[in-house]
Amino acid sequence: MELPENIHRKESADKLLIQTPGHGSYLAYIRAIVGDLARKVGFDEGEVAKIEMAVDEACSNVVRHAYSPDKEWCWQQRDPEIRLDIRIEGSRLIIEINDHGQRFDFANYRPARMEDHLREMKPGGYGIPIMRNFMDEVQYSSNDQTGNTLRMVKYLKKP
Amino acid sequence: MKDFRIDHESRGPVQLIRLVGSLDMYSFPRLESQLNALFQQGRYSLVLDCRDLDYIGSAGLGALIGFAKQAREHNGDLRLLNVPERIYKIIELLGFTKVLQVHQTEDDAVGSFQAK
Numbered sequence: 411m412e413l414p415e416n417i418h419r420k421e422s423a424d425k426l427l428i429q430t431p432g433h434g435s436y437l438a439y440i441r442a443i444v445g446d447l448a449r450k451v452g453f454d455e456g457e458v459a460k461i462e463m464a465v466d467e468a469c470s471n472v473v474r475h476a477y478s479p480d481k482e483w484c485w486q487q488r489d490p491e492i493r494l495d496i497r498i499e500g501s502r503l504i505i506e507i508n509d510h511g512q513r514f515d516f517a518n519y520r521p522a523r524m525e526d527h528l529r530e531m532k533p534g535g536y537g538i539p540i541m542r543n544f545m546d547e548v549q550y551s552s553n554d555q556t557g558n559t560l561r562m563v564k565y566l567k568k569p
Numbered sequence: 570m571k572d573f574r575i576d577h578e579s580r581g582p583v584q585l586i587r588l589v590g591s592l593d594m595y596s597f598p599r600l601e602s603q604l605n606a607l608f609q610q611g612r613y614s615l616v617l618d619c620r621d622l623d624y625i626g627s628a629g630l631g632a633l634i635g636f637a638k639q640a641r642e643h644n645g646d647l648r649l650l651n652v653p654e655r656i657y658k659i660i661e662l663l664g665f666t667k668v669l670q671v672h673q674t675e676d677d678a679v680g681s682f683q684a685k
Contacts, residue, residue: 411570434595438570441591441624459659466626470594528664533635536627540663 411442419443424498432477432490432509434470440494441466444505451498452566460544461503461564465494467537468507468560476511476558501566510557516550571623575603580679583614589621592629600629604636604647613645616678620651630665637669646670650678 413419417439418429426447430436445462453461469492477490488510495506522532524539541548547563573590584607592600607615617633619625637647648670652660660666672678 434593437593437595437626438591438624441593442570455655456658459655462624463626463659466593466624470626470628474594524664528634528668531634531638531668533631533638534628536631536663540627543663 411439411446413439413443426494426496428494428496430492430494432473432492432511434473436492437466437469437473440469440492444494444496447496448503448564451503453503453564457564461505464541464544464548464562464564465505465507467540468562469494471514471537472507472509472511472558475514476509478512503564503566505562505564507560507562508557513552513558514550516560571621573599575600577603577607580616580675581683582612583616583679583682584612585616585618585675585679587618587621591624592622593624593626594628597626597629597632601632604632608636608639608643611643613640613643614682615640615645615647616650616672616675617647618650618675619653619656622653622656625656625660630660630663634665634668646682648672648678648681650675 416431417436420427428440428443430440441462444465445458448458448461472492490511491509493508495508497504519538521535521538524536527535541562545562546565549561550558552558571590573592573596576587576589578585586603588600590596604615633647640647650672652671657671670681672681
């Protein structure tokens, strides 16, 4: 797959670094790169689809919320960027998604249960429940130096 | 990688909408404006043909649920057709198939409105 010039990709045996502009038009490339890697390390097609979706939800949230034009990142005079740091450690695929946009109070965010949302046919609020459903670990951290990082882990084989 | 495209044609009172490419947070506003335009014309019976859909994210799924709800409030519905197996497994796992009707053939999907 040919990547646009402003997607930077650095790969070694067990590590992949991707940097893209923080814009929705790059999401399809991110999904494709992450899906290829997950396939390569041995996840079956069903698990690959889940990993792609979890990463897409995380990056969509960065574009939509962290880099929302009405948030304070605009004042920092920096172009919005998404950085994905993906590595294999033993039987774990670790995906860290970093941005320098508006932080999010992930720990105190209590999304409604998916079943309730679906029963009421709500049009939104599915992203974080999907990440939590499809990945084995999901953690969010934020600090002024390194920005916001969402860390997701998927086990190739359950420990 | 296919560019997102929406093709639309009428099958009597039913609107058949074919989605090509990926329906994610970047592309879904285009579907949203197309469906809003149909609703403004009073067309609430919709079939979305997904045979060439590569991907659907929660923004797209949420929008479909929201439009199905609005359509049902006007005695219509939004129903899915030809959902690729990879996407079907995901939406089934998440519970969306309990809320959205999924059909295998165009005749079945279009006919399901006439059978009401």
